Amino acid sequence: MGDRIRRLSRLVPTAAIARLGSRLRDAAGGAASAARVAIPDPLAARIVRAGDAFGRRFPAVSLALRNLSRQRLRAGLAALGIVIGVFAVVALGMLGTALQTAATEELGGLGNQVIVSPAAESGEETLDSRDLAAVERAAAGRGTVIPLKSTGGTVSGGGGRTVAQVYGTTNPRPLFGDAPGVPDYHRQGALVGADVAGALDLRVGSQITIESNTYRVVAVLPPQSSITPLRADSAVVLPPDEFATDGFSQVVVQADSGGDADAVARDVRERLNVRERRVSVFSLTSVLDQITEFFALLNGFLLAVAGVSLVVAGVSIFNVMLMTVSERRGEIGVLRAVGIHRDQVLRTLLVEATLLGVVGGVVGVLIGTAGVVLVALNTDLPLDAVLVPTNALVALGAFAFGATVALVGGLYPAYRAAWEPPVESLRG
Amino acid sequence: MTGDPSADVADRAGDESDGAADVPDGAADVPDRASDEAASAVGGIVDPARTGEGAAASDARVSAADLAGTDDTGTGPTKAGTPIRLVDVTKRYEGGGGTVTALSNVDFAVGAGEVVAVVGPSGSGKSTMLNLLGLLDDPTAGRVELHGTPVAGRSERERTDVRRETIGFVFQDFHLIPTLSAVENVRLPTAFLSGDHTDRAVDLLERVGLGDRLDHTPDELSGGQKQRVAIARSLINEPDVLLADEPTGNLDRDTGVSVLEEIREIAAGGVGVVAVTHDDLVTDYADRTVELVDGVLDDG
Numbered sequence: 236m237g238d239r240i241r242r243l244s245r246l247v248p249t250a251a252i253a254r255l256g257s258r259l260r261d262a263a264g265g266a267a268s269a270a271r272v273a274i275p276d277p278l279a280a281r282i283v284r285a286g287d288a289f290g291r292r293f294p295a296v297s298l299a300l301r302n303l304s305r306q307r308l309r310a311g312l313a314a315l316g317i318v319i320g321v322f323a324v325v326a327l328g329m330l331g332t333a334l335q336t337a338a339t340e341e342l343g344g345l346g347n348q349v350i351v352s353p354a355a356e357s358g359e360e361t362l363d364s365r366d367l368a369a370v371e372r373a374a375a376g377r378g379t380v381i382p383l384k385s386t387g388g389t390v391s392g393g394g395g396r397t398v399a400q401v402y403g404t405t406n407p408r409p410l411f412g413d414a415p416g417v418p419d420y421h422r423q424g425a426l427v428g429a430d431v432a433g434a435l436d437l438r439v440g441s442q443i444t445i446e447s448n449t450y451r452v453v454a455v456l457p458p459q460s461s462i463t464p465l466r467a468d469s470a471v472v473l474p475p476d477e478f479a480t481d482g483f484s485q486v487v488v489q490a491d492s493g494g495d496a497d498a499v500a501r502d503v504r505e506r507l508n509v510r511e512r513r514v515s516v517f518s519l520t521s522v523l524d525q526i527t528e529f530f531a532l533l534n535g536f537l538l539a540v541a542g543v544s545l546v547v548a549g550v551s552i553f554n555v556m557l558m559t560v561s562e563r564r565g566e567i568g569v570l571r572a573v574g575i576h577r578d579q580v581l582r583t584l585l586v587e588a589t590l591l592g593v594v595g596g597v598v599g600v601l602i603g604t605a606g607v608v609l610v611a612l613n614t615d616l617p618l619d620a621v622l623v624p625t626n627a628l629v630a631l632g633a634f635a636f637g638a639t640v641a642l643v644g645g646l647y648p649a650y651r652a653a654w655e656p657p658v659e660s661l662r663g
Numbered sequence: 664m665t666g667d668p669s670a671d672v673a674d675r676a677g678d679e680s681d682g683a684a685d686v687p688d689g690a691a692d693v694p695d696r697a698s699d700e701a702a703s704a705v706g707g708i709v710d711p712a713r714t715g716e717g718a719a720a721s722d723a724r725v726s727a728a729d730l731a732g733t734d735d736t737g738t739g740p741t742k743a744g745t746p747i748r749l750v751d752v753t754k755r756y757e758g759g760g761g762t763v764t765a766l767s768n769v770d771f772a773v774g775a776g777e778v779v780a781v782v783g784p785s786g787s788g789k790s791t792m793l794n795l796l797g798l799l800d801d802p803t804a805g806r807v808e809l810h811g812t813p814v815a816g817r818s819e820r821e822r823t824d825v826r827r828e829t830i831g832f833v834f835q836d837f838h839l840i841p842t843l844s845a846v847e848n849v850r851l852p853t854a855f856l857s858g859d860h861t862d863r864a865v866d867l868l869e870r871v872g873l874g875d876r877l878d879h880t881p882d883e884l885s886g887g888q889k890q891r892v893a894i895a896r897s898l899i900n901e902p903d904v905l906l907a908d909e910p911t912g913n914l915d916r917d918t919g920v921s922v923l924e925e926i927r928e929i930a931a932g933g934v935g936v937v938a939v940t941h942d943d944l945v946t947d948y949a950d951r952t953v954e955l956v957d958g959v960l961d962d963g
Contacts, residue, residue, distance in 0.1 A: 287861075294854040301842040569838040572799060573852040573896065574827020576820060658799045661834070 295579065299587035306559070313548075313555040314595040320545030321599025321637040322606070327541045328629035329607040329621060331534035336620040338530065339523075346523030347378070349488040349500045350464060354508075354515045361482025366507060366514065370486045373502035378490035381406050382483040383465075384475050390427075392443035392452075393435040399428070400466045401445060403475035407456075409489045411467050415439075416454030424453035426472040432456075445471065464517070493520045545633075545640050548595070552644030556588050560652035567652050568660025581653040588645020589638055596637035600630045744810065746829065746903035746935050747796055748772040752805035754791050754958075765791040767958040768805070773904060773935035778927065780946045781939045783955035789939040790908065792955065796937055797830055797906050798822045810903075827852055831897025831934075835909035837889040839881040839896075846877045849895045860899060867895035871925055887918030894925055898934075905929060907938040911945060923948040 290297035303310045351370050353359040362370075362382075371380045384403035389396055404410070405421050416439055417426060425445075427437050432455045437443065441452045450473065459467045465487075475483075488503075490496035500518040507513045560567065570580055604626075611621045652660070754766040765788040773779050773796075783789050794800040795807055798814055807814045809829060814822070839848045849864035868877055871891040881889055890910065897905055910926065911919035919942065927948055930936045938945050946952045954961040 287859075291859060298854065301840075305842055565836075565838055566840055569832070569834070569840075570851070571823070572797065572826060572832050574823055574900070575852070575855060576823050579855045656800070658794050661799075661838075 295583040295586045296590075298583045299590055302559070302563075302583075302587055303590060309555055309558075310591060313552050314591045314598070316548030316551040317545070317592050317595025317637045317641055318599040318602065320541070320548040320640070321596050321633045322603040323541035323544045324538060324633035324636065325600050325603025325630055326606050327537040328534065328633060329603065329626045330610065330616075331530070331537050332623060332625045332629060333607065333611065333616055333620040335527070335530040335534065336623050336625075337617055338526065340617075340620065342523060342526070346493045346520050347490045347496045348464070348519065349374075349378075349490060349496050349503065350485055350517040351488070351503055351507075351514050352485040352517070354512045357511065357513045359482075359513070361480055361484055362486055362514065363482050367483060367486055369506045370488065370503055373506055374488045374490070374499045377495035377499050378488050379406070379409050381410055381487045381489065382475070383410075383485050383487055384478040384480065384482075385484045386478070388445050388471070390431060390435065390443050390445050390471055392441060393437055395435045397431060397434045397469075399431050399445075399469050399471045402465070402470055402472045403478045404472060405475060407472045410465055410487060411470065411472060412457045412459070414454050414457045417456070418453065421472065422474050422476075423451075425450035426454045426456055426470075427452055428456050428466075428468040428470040429458040430468040431471060443471070445473075448477065450477075464519075493523065496520045542636070545636060548637070549640035549644040552588055552591055552641045553648065555591075556584065556645045556648035559587070560584060560648045564652070564655070564660045567655070568657045568662075571653075571657035571660065577653045581649050584649035584652060585642060585645050588649065589642045592638040592641020592644075595641070596634040599637060600634050603633070604630060745772045745774055746810060748808045748811075749792070749795060749802070750806050750808060752795060752802040752807065754788070754795065754800070755803045764958050766795070766802070766955075769955075769958070769960045771796075771953070771960060773937050775903065775935050776930050776933045777951065778930045778936040778938065778949045780949035780952040781937060781955060782941065782946060782952060787955040788958040789955055791958075793906050793908055793937065793939050796904070797832060798826050827900055829903050831894075831900070831902035831905045833890070833893050833897050833905065833907040833910050835912035837881070837886075837893045837913070839889055839892055841881050844878045844880055845873060845884065845892045845895075848881070848892055849899055851896060852899050864895070864899060867898050868892070871895050885918070886914050887922060890914060890918075890922050891925060894922070894929070898929065902934060905934050905936045907936065907940075909940055909942070910938055911940065911942045916944065919944050 351362065351366075353362055361384075367380075367382050374380050381404055386401050388399060388401040390399045390401075391397075406419075407421050407426055408417055408419070411417070411426065411428075425443055427435075427443065431437065432452075435441075435443065437452050437455065439452055439454060443450055443452060456467060456470070456472070488496070488499050490499050496518050497520050500516045500520070503514065503516050508516075567580055571577070607621055607626075608618070610616060611618045749769050749771040752766055752769045752771075753764065756763045756765060769788075769792065771792070781789050781792060791800070795802055798807065798809075801815070809825060814825070817825070840851065843851065845868055846861060846864045849867055850860045853860040865874075865877060868874060868891075871894055873888060873891055873895070876884060876888060876892075879888075881892070884892065890913075894905075894910075905926070907926065910922060914922060923945060926936055926938070930950075938949065940946070
């Protein structure tokens with residue numbers, strides 16, 4: 236039995252499976268002689284048979300694996316080049332994506348806001364209800380319209396005074412964020428921003444006074460994490476009825492998307508600014524687009540730098556494969572002489588080169604991903620920004636690039652070797 | 664001649680120890696074993712195209728080849744007649760120093776079951792002749808015929824297939840793949856074919872006396888054992904012709920003798936053998952020795 240398994244295991248074409256079979260064989264042999272309890276023969280034999288079947292099914296892969304195992308150090312170094320290249324692409328690509336994601340999150344809904352305010356040349360200081368109706372029509376189905384009254388004011392309370400931006404709106408949540416006590420419809424009391432609450436030591440139930448009117452604090456607004464043109468942290472939000480004026484100092488449209496924001500801004504201009512410039516329409520969509528564009532450029536640049544290192548790795552594969560085929564000229568000549576076709580020789584050599592790329596690619600992706608995750612864990616970069624679907628594409632793309640570079644690197648040497656007349660090869 | 668030539672080999676394996684004493688018997692066996700057509704080819708018709716008798720013999724061989732596949736003679740379909748022949752072949756190389764004529768108007772045929780030794784000084788064109796016989800190279804003029812059919816005009820793919828199906832190669836330095844075991848080396852020509860040829864490879868190795876070395880890689884084998892593995896490899900596809908380039912060149916005398924005996928056994932099974940050599944030992948085991956001098960064949 237031992238002999239039979241030994242023989243079979245030597246036939247296994249893939250080194251790994253052969254080793255496994257050999258280990259099982261040793262275990263089986265050792266156990267049988269010592270305790271007469273063998274690992275079931277069929278198991279080892281089945282593994283060996285599976286390996287053998289694999290070798291027959293994919294002779295090119297089997298031969299390529301054997302050939303790579305000949306010069307392990309050289310194959311390892313060639314694969315290391317791919318590892319480094321893929322690592323660079325993955326690390327820089329993933330970091331770029333993560334930075335972009337984090338920055339976009341930081342900018343928040345800024346890009347989706349359209350702020351309509353009276354144009355300076357119109358002479359008006361507020362927007363009237365006709366203007367509001369026009370904005371509402373422009374924004375219909377594209378987002379939420381929030382008319383705002385605003386003024387600067389001094390707020391006193393809790394024994395102190397501070398300057399605050401006083402806003403009047405019935406719908407504070409989309410612009411100022413949610414917190415316990417922020418009402419759906421704001422009709423009484425005051426909402427205070429985080430900075431104001433901190434300066435005056437205010438909490439829900441505190442009293443504040445603005446221009447001799449006293450209000451009860453119904454909610455403290457959450458600190459603003461994203462950038463917004465409204466100064467929410469130093470704001471006091473009152474019901475709009477508390478303002479003496481009828482008109483609105485600005486109308487904010489919180490659009491559903493950047494595209495909607497663009498459309499709303501355009502529509503508002505068309506409706507209100509045709510004859511004279513009544514309103515000023517401010518949208519950050521284009522600014523955000525520019526920021527996104529910048530990041531895309533930065534990412535592209537980083538990836539190009541990383542890509543260069545991968546191309547260098549490809550050159551090293553090219554070199555290694557050239558050396559390999561020139562050393563094995565005689566063997567390749569024999570293969571051709573005994574009836575192996577040119578394309579079969581070519582395939583075997585290409586599989587050999589590609590395997591270097593595949594192994595290097597997998598290792599590079601794993602190390603690169605681990606590196607970026609480590610960076611995220613040890614810096615302010617949020618892990619969420621790393622673990623986005625785009626980064627899976629980056630990893631996949633880097634792997635594919637690595638494998639392709641190796642394949643291309645092996646192309647010419649393989650072609651040269653396979654197409655050389657066997658008479659010439661046999662002479663070498 | 665038996666339907667399975669390798670059966671003879673099996674029967675006679677293990678007789679190695681008798682050494683050279685067997686040789687005359689083995690040589691004498693050949694004509695008996697070969698078919699009549701083959702015998703007439705072996706019997707000294709080296710250039711049949713130039714005589715009426717030769718032409719008739721040639722026709723007979725073609726018809727034998729035509730019958731291939733019907734197998735009603737009980738001989739293997741490809742084991743009769745003249746498997747391969749060079750007809751008025753000239754091979755010239757363009758070199759830096761002008762044109763070199765490696766072979767000049769060579770006519771040569773090997774019969775089934777015949778062992779032919781090709782001798783000659785270095786540079787006389789022996790390797791060129793072997794390359795032409797092995798369909799590894801094309802003649803500048805003349806033609807190479809395989810079972811009476813000219814080879815010229817076949818695509819590289821077809822020639823590769825023909826090589827695999829018809830011709831076995833044995834090289835001076837064995838050319839085994841170092842990472843493959845003996846069995847894997849022997850079945851290498853079938854690597855890209857469907858089906859498992861392991862059993863036949865094992866069988867062949869057992870017949871050349873290496874049944875206990877199946878799993879050994881080339882570096883674990885002696886020179887003689889390597890050459891036997893190479894011989895087994897050349898037989899995996901049941902070739903009609905075995906081409907041996909200095910088969911004993913890297914072996915000591917005793918090992919050379921046992922390898923040559925192996926080759927005789929193979930020939931006894933109906934395979935035509937052409938051995939290019941410097942070694943007088945090889946000529947001792949040959950049915951016929953031809954000499955190449957400056958690309959011109961001397962039939963001796």
